[in-house]
Amino acid sequence: MTPKVKIVSPGEFRPAPGAAVGVDFETFYTGTYSVKSMGLYPYVNDPRFSAWAVAVSDGSSVCSCEPTKFPWERIAGREWVSHHREFDRGVFERLQADGVIPSGAGPSAWHDSAAACAYLQYPRDLKGACKEVLGIEVDKGVRRSLRGRKDDGDLFASCGMTEEEAAYVSNDAVLCLKLWQEIGWRWPLHERALFEATCAMARRGVRVDWGTVANAIAGLGRVVGECRKAIPWEPALSDPKFRQACADLGVRPPASLAAGDENYAEWLKMHAGKRCAGWALNMSRLRRANRLKKVLESMQSRRSPADGRMVYELRYFGATTGRWSGSGGLNMQNFNRREVEGFDVRKVIVAPPGFTLAVCDYSQIEARMLLWVAGDVKTMQILIDHPEMDMYEVHARATMGWLPEGRDQRSEGKDQSGDNRQSAIGNGQLGGTLKAQRSTLNAQAEESLEEYCVRTGSTLRQYAKARVLGLGYRCGAGTFVRVAKVMAKLELSFDEAKRAVNDYRASNPLVVGVWERLEDEAYKSWEAGRDHVLPLPCTSYDSRCGRYLFYRDLKVLEGGYGKGMTAVVAGERCPLHGGILAENLVSGASRDVMASAWLRCLKAGYSPVMTVHDELVFEVPEATAAADLAKISSIMTEPLAWAPGLPLKVGGKLMKRYGK
Structure with a gap:
């Protein structure tokens, strides 16, 4: 009432x-x-x-x-x-x-x-x-x-x-x-300060190359017009009319016109040169061009007459773990990374005259945080001793059998293009102990995994990334088939995925232990009849941080596959298990690394103009750009009292136009 x-x-x-x-x-x-x-x-x-x-x-x-x-x-x-x-x-x-x-x-x-x-x-x-x-x-x-x-x-x-x-x-x-x-x-007051900083940053906005935006809108408008003329029905993007037109030709239409859909790609090959394929291609092109045109028009509508900057919106605590999210109809967290009609939307964000963009990005922060949460001191020490090496290479060396060129290659065989993938998705035993190899880990003397993949066309690094980001949170074989396909563009059978899952769990007992501990604690909360409150690492160190994950109104259902737990999170009932709890904990703790860095940068006089995922973007004077970039990177990698030993790494770049 x-x-x-x-x-x-x-x-x-x-x-x-x-x-x-x-x-x-x-x-x-x-x-x-x-x-x-x-x-x-x-x-x-x-x-x-x-x-x-x-x-x-x-x-x-x-x-x-x-x-x-x-x-x-x-x-x-x-x-x-x-x-x-x-x-x-x-x-x-x-x-x-x-x-x-x-x-x-x-x-x-x-x-x-x-x-x-x-x-x-x-x-x-x-x-x-x-x-x-x-x-x-x-x-x-x-x-x-x-x-x-x-x-x-x-x-x-x-x-x-x-x-x-x-x-x-x-x-x-x-x-x-x-x-x-x-x-x-x-x-807490420090979180309120972060909220205020988020709002102030979005209200200040970013500088945009409006001439390029206008030219792109005009060009995309021409593409949209050409595509509409090539499609003999209205509205041009009507899927029912497309299916009917295909049926009139005696052709079974594809289930989807999505660019990444392999069934659609096969359908295009099968019907190459036919009118139906031309319609499909024009519909896909029309959607892409029209979508980008609307994004650019939305950017134009946010142009401030006072200083010409583009005002935008960013949602503080957009996710329940605390991460930020896009808002207000223009999601700058999700700008297309691929060019559309030769145009990269990110590059219209530019530095003001006399300034340069300093882009500082935490490298693989969640993968590193999972190691820290699990207490995998051995792997973290490798990352500390060899900052040139990324998380995915360490994982490939430690659990997938990959060694640099000139050693016993037991990765995926035939540069990922052949059929022999047993060492990558089978038992994953490493040739020689990691301890014995550590003295040989020299980036100048050995080819990195990324260099190896670029040279050979191998997708091993992407596959390692899929294992690290997917299997680290208890995903099963069926889910991993999809994860490997999306993240590594790798086709795995269910049996291959199952071997990969079993191998990961056998070779990462500390991570498995995190799942089991977190799930155990949640069940104890349920048995006690209380909500489950999971403190984040900063709060475990200092309760004044006030950062918790809340899982309210726990329920446990008995079923054919054993107990299944659910909880209310931000008003929605969600499934809950050790892997989800681990993912939430890691995501929340990684967000706190970023939040802490943001506040420290503000204290040092550096105010970001935008943030995208694990990245902060600043406008710094050209005359001091290199020094400012080094200072910001140093601030962001300062050791955290609540996360001793966490191997932080920041990639910093100076650029006139934003990009990756």
């Missing part, structure tokens, strides 16, 4: 002295014009923008009215709370720019109850958060009746709004404040 508070008029609203207030704006939106479909910056800067209501509550009373009628001076200088604060901040700043809200009416601090919920792995949306945290069912059905509502007069007059609608507008301000009072204290 929604908390009962007194609804008062603007003249009656007088919040208690010093009290924080919940603030929530209601704005005009339609099916095609919405913050969800457009992103925040384009939405609030669109000519159609209209904020028709604001609700403010101190917990005992709430005032809902038009923004022009609210007494802003009564909450100026207080702490404000909003759910999805960046939206409300964007609306507030637009209204200030329009002169609707006085320029000095801002808060002393503006908190985000949604970000606090995400940090504690509750649902991010207000309805889900209220249900889990407060036990309150929120009816969002009223919101649908407000779709298309605009400030066309006094909506709070007797004929403007129903009592139910007015209550709905008020409730969000009441509820976000209630949420903050309930859980805000559990969100």
Whole structure:
């Protein structure tokens, strides 16, 4: 049930002295014009923008009215709370720019109850958060009746709004404040600082080569037009019409037109030169070109007139492990790494005049973190002694029988192209002990695995990567067939995958021990009838870090394959076993490495302009670029008190245009 508070008029609203207030704006939106479909910056800067209501509550009373009628001076200088604060901040700043809200009416601090919920792995949306945290069912059905509502007069007059609608507008301000009072204290200050840094970075944005963007849009538009002309039906991307056209020719259509689908590739070979193959190729090309064109147009819509930079959105705690994720309709975490029509979208992000991009990327951080969590001191020492060697080469040497050129080659035989793969997916015994080899590990004298693969065309390194990233989290043979195909483009039979799984587990007992320990602890929580709370390594070292993984409402089902455990994570029921727990733990701890580095860089005066996965990107002056890159890399590889012995490695590059 929604908390009962007194609804008062603007003249009656007088919040208690010093009290924080919940603030929530209601704005005009339609099916095609919405913050969800457009992103925040384009939405609030669109000519159609209209904020028709604001609700403010101190917990005992709430005032809902038009923004022009609210007494802003009564909450100026207080702490404000909003759910999805960046939206409300964007609306507030637009209204200030329009002169609707006085320029000095801002808060002393503006908190985000949604970000606090995400940090504690509750649902991010207000309805889900209220249900889990407060036990309150929120009816969002009223919101649908407000779709298309605009400030066309006094909506709070007797004929403007129903009592139910007015209550709905008020409730969000009441509820976000209630949420903050309930859980805000559990969100540590250093994590709040990281949230603020994330928002500030995205609002600052990146510099973009807008001339190249415009030319690419024009070129892609021509490609789209050519493809549409070559497809004899409308809409051109209609799969049913494509299938019917194939049937009319007596041809069975492919199940998918995805570029990576091998069945589609075979179908194209079979029907090469036929009209159906031409249609399929044009449909695929049209999809790729149109998708990239829309990405570039979305980038254009985020161009700030003040400085020409591109504003974007990045979601703090986008994943339950704490990692960031793309948001706002433009996912910069997932830009296509392959060129489309000869165009690489990443390269439109450029350094400003007089500056250079310093790109610093943690090398294989999760694979290294898994070794550390497992306590594999021997392998970590090799990485420390030989920083030139990557994790996948160490794994190939230690468990897959690969040795540098000139030694007993027991990798995948015939440079991965032949049929003899027993040593790679069979027993994986190493020729000679690793200890005996360590004195010979010399990058200058021996060819690295990456060099070997480039020279020979072998996919052994990718296969080793699939083993490290897939088998390290208890994936079975059936799943590994798919993992090897996706990550290594390697076709394995089920029996070959099963041998690889068995070999990995036999040769990595410390990792298997992590799965067993974590699963054991989860079952103990279930037996005790409590939620499972897994502290991350930084918290085990210092409880003030406050980083935990939460698995709520554990359930165990008895089945034909033994016990199966599930838990509620961020409002969703998910399967749970030792491998998943290990993956979550490693991902969360790796995120904390990045988070710690980010805060240390800020303290040293280096503010990143964007982050992509395990990478931080900075704009540094040309004159000091090399020194700045070295300093940032040094900061990022500083030993961590909570992870002694963790072999961190950062790859740093200077570039005028962003890329890999």
